[in-house]
Amino acid sequence: MKAVIFDLDGTLIDTLQDLAVSCNHVLAQYGYPVHPVNSYKLFVGNGVRKLVERALPADHRTEATIDAVKQTFISYYQLHAQDNTKPYAGIEELLQQLKVQNFLLGVASNKYHEATMALVAHYFRPATFDLVLGHREGRPAKPDPDIVLETLSTFAVDKQECIYVGDSSVDMQTATRAGVTAVGVTWGFRTEAELRENGADYIIHSPLQLLAVLENACSFPKGL
Template sequence: MKLIIFDLDGTLLDTLQDLGDSCNAILEHYGYPTHPLVAYKKFVGNGVQKLIERALPEKARTTETITALLAAFKTYYEQKPISHTKPYTGIIPLLQELKSLGYLISVASNKYHEAVIPLMQQYFPDISFDLVLGHRSGHPAKPDPAIVLDSIETLGVNKQNCFYVGDSSVDMDTANNASVTAIGVTWGFRDEDELKEHGAQYIIHRPQELLGII
């Protein structure tokens, strides 16, 4: 049995505008400078705490400030009235085909777990994922391989039959740290050069191309 593990933000879902809008709203509320949307392509990928830290001016990156803005961000993001988030073109047909062919599919994200679950329910209600994991308190974040290794153990597959699909250096490092096949996608938040530099074994430009690899 083969397992395909997907990153979420920048791989399955285009969440950039909602993440950027939410972070900018919190920065503005606390009196800090905001950022253009393109800047958030480099801020995301290591979890929401690191997002807040990167968005703050360097001198403001105290534990107290980061903690306060992190709590405010989570509240705002979860209650944001207007959502621009959507699956990337071709993702839902790909997931449907993978399931029809008998593959196991799962999600391993650095987004905090409590935010991942409602997103999956909202945007993929008809896709039966075999496992969905966001970042959980007390567990290391990617690029630590723990979340991938947990997925492999839970679903009972061999590493040789596991593929990790993501859009960033964090994802490629995670796959390589877990000794599974690293597949980089170019439709997300980072560029092809970054993916190659961090050990992508394959690069795909459209979701359907994944089927030619696995």
């Protein structure tokens, strides 16, 4: 194995509180009902537009309303994205060990690109990641494998030499479609059952368990 690509929200950093508070603030501003924080575990994962759509009442999910609420959310979230967000315990140590072992490290997120870049820059040391990509207008979102394939191309590594780490069905589907090894994490927003049902090759319950997965995957690479 030469490369490890990570999802961001629910995998590297716990963003749930700030996403929920920001979205609820905007919903209330528009006069819509708000949701318990834990409900947002099922709203996130497919990008900001889908987050807003899921949070809105079903009878108010028009294109115009979604667009308006989305823009208001982005403006508010940019000011509050770091209020409560933090890396999960063990993530920083894992990343340091991976760098010592000379793995190429990437982030591939459905969070809009500007927020992805800002959060990675704020919470992680410079040069930790060799490539950071969020969702960009005009590019397909996960589970389309485009963002993973772009990362593989930039890294100049084969799919058999890469693992993708994430916390949701979207992540497992993305890895499977890209042909890379899929590692599901249980400390994020979704359940172990969901990860297994959507193609996880490995399940880990704490960040440092990834090191053992890498040792095994190096011995038995996917697709060979």
